[in-house]
Amino acid sequence: MNPYVFTILISSLGLGTTLTFASSHWLLAWMGLEINTMAIIPLMAQQHHPRATEATTKYFLTQATAAAVILFASTTNAWTLGHWNINQTSHPLAITMVTLALALKIGLAPMHFWLPEVLQGLDFTTGLTLSTWQKLAPFALIYQIAPNTNPTLLTALGILSTLVGGWGGLNQTQLRKILAYSSIAHLGWMIIILHFMPSLTLLALATYIIMTSTMFLSFKNMATTKINSLALAWPKTPTLTALTMLCLLSLGGLPPLTGFMPKWLILQELTKQDLPITATIMAMSTLLSLFFYLRLCYTTTLTIFPNTNNMITPWRLKSTQTTLLLTTTITLTLMLLPATPTIMSMLS
Numbered sequence: 001m002n003p004y005v006f007t008i009l010i011s012s013l014g015l016g017t018t019l020t021f022a023s024s025h026w027l028l029a030w031m032g033l034e035i036n037t038m039a040i041i042p043l044m045a046q047q048h049h050p051r052a053t054e055a056t057t058k059y060f061l062t063q064a065t066a067a068a069v070i071l072f073a074s075t076t077n078a079w080t081l082g083h084w085n086i087n088q089t090s091h092p093l094a095i096t097m098v099t100l101a102l103a104l105k106i107g108l109a110p111m112h113f114w115l116p117e118v119l120q121g122l123d124f125t126t127g128l129t130l131s132t133w134q135k136l137a138p139f140a141l142i143y144q145i146a147p148n149t150n151p152t153l154l155t156a157l158g159i160l161s162t163l164v165g166g167w168g169g170l171n172q173t174q175l176r177k178i179l180a181y182s183s184i185a186h187l188g189w190m191i192i193i194l195h196f197m198p199s200l201t202l203l204a205l206a207t208y209i210i211m212t213s214t215m216f217l218s219f220k221n222m223a224t225t226k227i228n229s230l231a232l233a234w235p236k237t238p239t240l241t242a243l244t245m246l247c248l249l250s251l252g253g254l255p256p257l258t259g260f261m262p263k264w265l266i267l268q269e270l271t272k273q274d275l276p277i278t279a280t281i282m283a284m285s286t287l288l289s290l291f292f293y294l295r296l297c298y299t300t301t302l303t304i305f306p307n308t309n310n311m312i313t314p315w316r317l318k319s320t321q322t323t324l325l326l327t328t329t330i331t332l333t334l335m336l337l338p339a340t341p342t343i344m345s346m347l348s
Contacts, residue, residue, distance in 0.1 A: 001046050012039035013133065020137035026074035026084045029141055030067060033105070036137055037063045043126050044118075055121025059130075062114040066104040073097035086144050095148050098141075099157075105138040107180075108157050108187050109164035116168070116180040124220035127176055131183050131216070132209045139205060142191075143198060151195040158192025159281055161185065166288025173227050175219055178292060179212065182251060185289045186212075192282065193266045196273050199347035204262035207336070211251045211259055214329040218244045221326060230300045240326075245297045247333045252293035253286055258336035265344070 012035055019032030037060070045056040077094035078084050089095055100111065107115035119127050146154070165185025172178045186208045194201045219225070221240060222233045233241045250257035255264075263286065270279040336343070 009039050017137045021140050024086055051121040055118045058114050059118045066101045069101035089145055090148050099149050102138045102142050106135045109161040112184050116177045119176045119180040124216050128216040131212050146194045154191050154195050158188045161188025162285040166285050169292045197269050207262050210329055210332045214247045214333045217326040227299050231303045243330050245301045248293045248297050250333045252290040256337050258333050261337050261340050
């Protein structure tokens with residue numbers, strides 16, 4: 001891709017998200033979401049591969065549908081209450097429609113069907129952008145309307161997302177689809193606590209972005225797209241493979257790694273809110289996700305590929321990929337748990 005075109009597209013991505021962040025008017029927020037969508041579509045289709053084109057088309061249709069529903073709901077709210085302010089959206093029909101449309105935009109269950117298929121058709125770099133940056137603008141809107149949203153709706157979306165994210169990933173062999181279902185499960189954890197303690201949602205979103213970035217960059221560095229090819233990763237990059245195993249356990253939420261922090265705090269808050277059954281369901285659903293994370297760990301570090309590998313050992317060759325970002329995200333993914341009190345004092 002032409003560097004000038006690429007620069008314009010990346011700038012438009014940043015502009016769209018910033019516009020949505022800064023807006024208090026529904027039309028301005030909608031405009032930011034549309035700029036965001038239009039900017040990432042050429043990046044998704046740049047491979048000129050039928051699978052990438054299919055994923056781009058699915059993504060465009062999904063996002064266009066969600067944007068149309070947002071526009072219709074905000075117009076309904078303005079028609080009945082007389083204002084376009086995001087924070088004052090209180091009409092029951094409008095707030096429900098907006099919540100469901102934003103859930104469709106980020107891929108919450110049961111509006112999640114597009115996410116695994118779209119992510120499967122993208123390369124790791126664009127998939128990373130779709131899984132992290134593209135969720136920020138809709139989340140900013142969800143965060144603003146959360147006080148007026150029905151908590152039962154948010155709880156139902158959260159529980160369903162964690163269950164679907166766990167069940168859906170069990171039978172997958174493609175790493176990008178597994179990361180998509182992992183994304184759905186983590187989004188469920190963020191949404192379920194949003195009405196009770198929004199700061200925990202921000203913490204869960206930040207840790208999710210760090211951990212998912214680590215996994216996408218690791219798989220990109222190892223050039224693996226399927227579980228079977230992970231078995232060849234150990235002779236190629238032994239250090240990165242060992243660290244990837246720990247990062248997968250962190251993504252699953254095992255102590256003493258970073259991924260345990262948001263789950264621990266969210267379960268604690270749900271218990272304080274007298275929701276023990278909800279907390280139990282969320283904790284049990286984590287076991288489903290942990291199963292396929294452990295399967296990836298087993299394939300990565302404890303198996304040997306059955307065929308003789310006659311290729312030149314790649315660790316003898318100088319890598320052309322930059323690893324500064326990967327090193328930073330791995331460190332944060334593994335070592336943030338002791339900083340929990342400091343992080344919570346900053347958020348409170």
